[in-house]
Amino acid sequence: MRQPLFDVTKAQPPIIGELAYPKAHFRLPQVKKTVYLTFDDGPVPVYTRQVMNILQQYNVPATFFMVGENVFKFPEVFQEVKNAGYSFGSHTYNHLKGWATDNKTYIENVWKGVEITKSNLFRPPYGKIGPLQAHKLYNQLHIIMWDIITMDYDHNLSGEDCFQNVKNYVRNGSIIVFHDSPKSEKNLLYALPKSIEYLLKENYTFASIRL
Numbered sequence: 664m665r666q667p668l669f670d671v672t673k674a675q676p677p678i679i680g681e682l683a684y685p686k687a688h689f690r691l692p693q694v695k696k697t698v699y700l701t702f703d704d705g706p707v708p709v710y711t712r713q714v715m716n717i718l719q720q721y722n723v724p725a726t727f728f729m730v731g732e733n734v735f736k737f738p739e740v741f742q743e744v745k746n747a748g749y750s751f752g753s754h755t756y757n758h759l760k761g762w763a764t765d766n767k768t769y770i771e772n773v774w775k776g777v778e779i780t781k782s783n784l785f786r787p788p789y790g791k792i793g794p795l796q797a798h799k800l801y802n803q804l805h806i807i808m809w810d811i812i813t814m815d816y817d818h819n820l821s822g823e824d825c826f827q828n829v830k831n832y833v834r835n836g837s838i839i840v841f842h843d844s845p846k847s848e849k850n851l852l853y854a855l856p857k858s859i860e861y862l863l864k865e866n867y868t869f870a871s872i873r874l
Contacts, residue, residue, distance in 0.1 A: 674828035675811055676790070684797055687806040688874070692836030697868045699837070700725040700859075701809065703754055703786060704844040706733055706740035711843045713852065715747055721859045723869040725749055727843070728786040728807070731756030731776035741780075750871035752784025752807060753777045761792035769796050777804065784872060805874040810837040813858075815850035822853025829858040833865075838872070 681689050691699060700718075705711040706729055718725050727744050729751055734741045744751055753776035761769050769792075773785060785804040787797075797806060811832045813825040829839060839858070841851055862869070 673812075674814060675832045676808070680790070680808070683794060684792075684806065684808065686801045687797065687808045688838070688872075689808045690810045690834075690836035690838060691870075691872065692834075693868070693870075695868050696835040696866065697870050698833060698839060698862055699870055699872050700839055700841065700855075701728060701786070701807070701872070702726070702841050702843040703728045703788070704733070704758070704842050705729055706737050706744060707844055708737055708740055710845060710848060710851075711740050711744065713848070714841070714843045714855070715743070715749075717852075717855050717859070718749075719747070721856070721863070723859060724871040725869070726784070726807075726872040727751045728754040728784070729776075729780055730754045730758050730788075731779045732758075734779050750782075750784070750873050751780060752782045752786060752805075752872070753780045754786050755788055758788045760789050761787055761796050763791075766793065766796055766799070769793075770799055773800060773804075784874065807838065807872060809840045810834070812840040813850070813854055815847040815854060816842050816844075817850075818846075820850065822850045822857075825850045825854035826857045826861070829854070830861055833862065833867070 756772045756775040759772050786807045815825045
C-alpha cells in the first residue's frame with residue numbers, strides 16, 4: 664500500500680510529506696528551543712475564546728488559522744484574536760480539501776480566505792493540497808503545515824492521548840496543531856493546558872508564526 668504524502672491519521676507526518684512540499688513549513692527550529700502552538704477551524708464563539716483564556720492564563724503566544732466563512736459570520740471573535748496580539752492565517756474560505764477539489768476552484772477559495780483575513784500565512788485544511796496547487800501559492804503565501812497534530816478532533820482518542828502526542832513527538836521548532844472548534848472541545852480543554860505545562864517544564868519557548 665502506498666504511503667500518503669501527508670498522513671493526517673498520524674501525530675507526526677512522514678518525511679515524504681516534506682519532500683513533496685519543499686517550500687512549505689513543517690518546523691521552524693530556533694537557536695533556543697521553540698514551539699509554535701497553532702489552532703485550526705475558528706474563529707468560533709465559545710471555543711476560540713476558551714483557547715484564548717487558556718493561552719492568557721499561561722501568557723503564551725499562538726497562531727490561529729481561520730476559515731473565511733467563520734470570520735465572516737463571527738467578525739467580533741476575529742477582532743478579539745487580533746486585539747489580543749495573536750498571529751493568524753487563512754484556512755481557505757470553506758475548509759476545502761485540496762485533493763478533492765479542482766485546481767481553479769481550490770485556488771479561488773484560498774484567495775477568498777486570504778482576502779478576508781489579510782494574512783500571508785496559509786494552512787491547507789487536512790494538510791491536503793495538491794503539489795500543483797501548492798506551487799501556484801508558494802510565491803505569495805507561506806504554506807504552514809505541521810510537525811505534530813494532536814488529533815484532538817478524534818473521538819476515539821482521549822485528552823490524555825492527545826497530550827501524549829505532543830509529549831512523544833515535540834522537538835525544537837515543532838509546529839503543533841489543535842482545533843478551536845466543537846469537534847475538539849473535550850480533548851482540547853484537557854490536552855492544551857497539560858501540553859503547555861509540560862513544554863514550559865522542558866524549557867521550551869513559545870512563539871507565534873510571523874513570516
